[in-house]
Amino acid sequence: MIYVAKPIVESEEIQAVKEVLKSGMLAEGKVSREFEKKYSEYIGVKYSTVTSNGTTALHTALEAMNIQPGDEVITSPFTFIASANTIAMIGAIPIFVDIDPFTYNIDPELIEAAITPKTKAIMPVHIFGMPADMKQIMEIAEKHDLLVLEDACQAHGAEIGGRKVGSFGDAAAFSFYATKNMMTGEGGMITTNNEELYDNATMVKNHGRGKKGGYSHFQIGYNFRMLDIVSALGIVQLERLPDVIRAQRKNAEEFSKVVNEIDVLTPQKELDGMKSAYHVYAPVLDSDYLTRDDVIDKFRNHDIGARSVYTLPCHKQDTYLNISSWRWAKFVDYPDYSKLQLPNSERIGNQHFQIPSHASINEDERKQILTAIQDIFC
Template sequence: MNVPLSSPDIGQRERELVNAVLDSNILSIGPQVEQFERMVADYLGVKEAVAVNSGTSGLHLAVRGLGISAGDEVITSPFSFVSSSNCMLYENARPVFVDIDPLTLNIDPEKIEAKITSRTRAILPVHVFGRPADMGRIMEVARQYRLAVIEDACEAIGARYREKMVGSESDAAVFAFYPNKQITTGEGGVISTNNSDLAGLCRSMRNQGRNSVGGWFNHCRLGYNYRLDELSAALGVAQMEYLDEILAKREAVAMAYNARLERLEGVALPYLEPGIKISWFVYVVRLAPGIDRDRVMAYLQGNGVDCRPYFQPIHLQPFYQEKFGYQSGDFPNTEFVASSTLALPFFNNITEKQLDYVVEVLTEAIRLDAKGS
């Protein structure tokens, strides 16, 4: 049996809307983008949503739109996909890393204040694997020091922190819709905000710096081609129509994994905490010290079960080591967690048979590793 790591859930409704766009001959800057933005904003309970061509583009525009520039510092997590830090470098600002909480895998809010300097302009928490960061404490620190907050919610649409929707209370949040995400637009993302001026600025910058008034060749600021096309937006509209159903499916798969793996020695399940609603992006377990993760992964992949180590620490990426001089040991919690994580196949319509097979192969891989086979 071959079980992929992820698989998008595309049905008849998506095909209908994409075909309608093809029939309309409006492939860019059209009504599907506007509808997708409105649906996302309404779902999150915010004033504005700005669609872009990727989560990375959204993070860049949020950073630039909030005036973060050369010499500024932004506090963030080293345990994330690299774009959450790269977005600062695009504006010659510096990401300042704070180690993670080893249970939640999110930035440790109690360590943020120690990293604040006169150059700090913002905090950029990452909701890792769809688990909300401690936004209550983060917003408290941000208000105390008058810092902006940009949420990297690229993995977390639909997640809730103490009944508050992720992306609803910060200066800006960014969601992403790559094919392995909860919903997909193929490539694409959305910036959410309650700041209409920031939203207008981001709309201008995503469209080569054009304003809503003036001609097509009137560029009033530096901009980029970060637009989301109509075909992608149509996919998003269809998927937003049944987002809650998608999230429920994914939660059911996560709970099915939990039930099958809770007695497997050497495997730590995702941490569950009260007051937190996870939007399940991936299903990541942690292997106990002494288990050779690379050997376990090789056995899984050799038997048709796709898997990945999630994530490699950003501060140990070659580019970051060369630019900033980071070394092993700088962020011990991040490094310890990253050395043990294993993402298993996870998607909406994974079958019971596939789940059983993944767990069977993982169990055998751990047994063989213990024997040194």
């Protein structure tokens, strides 16, 4: 079976982890500082700070931006639920704006209508590694004096006009979960050009400690730190990232040549000047004779681990349908999410399917996937 993800762990990763283990300095320290420095250089920002995962990176960044209970944060409903949940965790209100049906990313044309006096920030998600339209989003944010937090958890190495995602907003959050473009099992990173935001984030993730460490604390914070064992893995994975992106883009390009010829399929669209990282390759099916689940079964019969991911967009998840039971609901006026209709997110949720596009796919496997696409649809 060709699975949708296959983490790359080779002798370099093992050696790097061994060295940290042998050093006896396991917790966040000098290896993490080195990882942050290299990550900042790669993304093209001034500051980065490691966190325990992508969820804690988003959570920390929102707190560091001083988003308050009752504030509204505009985001996409077609995403992993952590994007919305981190907004809700701090008592802020996720406001879901529908997606563009071709890029699957938040539709910038719909954002302004969702802005209210309570709106404080926009959280675009670069879904499946496809950059959101940051030019339009930053223009809207500037016009309405809003902060922007990029959820780049799936988009390490994606670019707009030669510039990496994660360098456009006031801050960005990345995940290094085991299936990501670069991975450390669990792990996360915040990137920013704003020194104050960076300083706040380093306090939020470390029990409100100041730069000098020790036992002086200045605000309530968490333990969202990273291990140096994990950062050592991250440094090696970052070195591999350009090759990984190249391989994923090649796979996507080869698949799309065939997919574009099939009437019932549409691949995710890369807008002009954008370069997706193709963390996920997921076309949309629009057929009278095949259901999405039929298609997934047929791929599996070809030993290809196809699947669908966000079949239920966030506003259709029980979490948001039952928001009145969330602890902040006593203090915060949530919208009635059950009344929300976001047709593009719902349709793409129902009609997309993912096939493996990761960098470990070899020539034979790529052929196997291409043959399966032809067998199923032609």
